Amino acid sequence: MAQRKGPSDDRQFGLALGITSAGAPPSPDRHQVHADLLKRIVDALPAEGEASGLPGEGMAMNMRKEEFSRAFLHAICAPAGFNVTRTAVDNDGIDATISTSRSFHRFSPKLDVQLKCTASFELREHDFSHSLPMTNYEALRGEMNSAPRILVVVLVPKECAGWVGHSEQSTVLQHCGYWCSLRDAPPPANPDQEGITVRIPRRQLLTVPVLVDMMRRVGDGGVP
Numbered sequence: 001m002a003q004r005k006g007p008s009d010d011r012q013f014g015l016a017l018g019i020t021s022a023g024a025p026p027s028p029d030r031h032q033v034h035a036d037l038l039k040r041i042v043d044a045l046p047a048e049g050e051a052s053g054l055p056g057e058g059m060a061m062n063m064r065k066e067e068f069s070r071a072f073l074h075a076i077c078a079p080a081g082f083n084v085t086r087t088a089v090d091n092d093g094i095d096a097t098i099s100t101s102r103s104f105h106r107f108s109p110k111l112d113v114q115l116k117c118t119a120s121f122e123l124r125e126h127d128f129s130h131s132l133p134m135t136n137y138e139a140l141r142g143e144m145n146s147a148p149r150i151l152v153v154v155l156v157p158k159e160c161a162g163w164v165g166h167s168e169q170s171t172v173l174q175h176c177g178y179w180c181s182l183r184d185a186p187p188p189a190n191p192d193q194e195g196i197t198v199r200i201p202r203r204q205l206l207t208v209p210v211l212v213d214m215m216r217r218v219g220d221g222g223v224p
Helices: 030-043 061-080 134-141 208-219
Strands: 012-015 083-086 096-099 110-118 127-133 149-155 164-166 171-174 176-180 195-201
Touching: 061 083, 061 096, 061 110, 061 149, 061 171, 061 176, 061 208, 110 127, 110 134, 110 208, 127 134, 134 149, 134 195, 149 195, 176 195
Parallel strands: 110 149
Antiparallel strands: 012 171, 083 096, 096 110, 127 195, 149 176, 164 171
């Protein structure tokens, strides 16, 4: 039975990936991809006694963060019963699309997601800041999109060896992910600037119940 483990604060998100008390794995399904992504990340971690930063060989740190953010999204969507489609080429500011064949009132919703992962963050009392390339900002704040769009920022420890914890009862992902919609964000003051800093409320933690409610709003014809 899937379970969550660890303190219920917004610095840690624990998710059991279907491991039973007897240790038997669940039957394969279409959401098995998120476990495969986690395995790729863990396989790329430094061996014991090796530096826990970027080793001489293996996946580059930026690639590890990208894969970890995708694995996090799958881990949130799987128990909710939502599909995650990976964007082959990110040329429109979108990394993945969440969808479901289950109808929420009026529509079967789709939600486009821009994923970011960072170990450089400073949590303030109510929010934290994250820098975006201007192309991503403009893509996320546009209203003329076929599906609503959100930004998801996954926060991780500085050392990648601390991203994932394992036991017979659970697999724990550190730390957590936050979401925000930039649909109504203002245009940049300087259109020639290369990047912009956005502030993300800490109350907007991305969890399974939060995502279900978000998809229900989208299915009703609303926005996230």
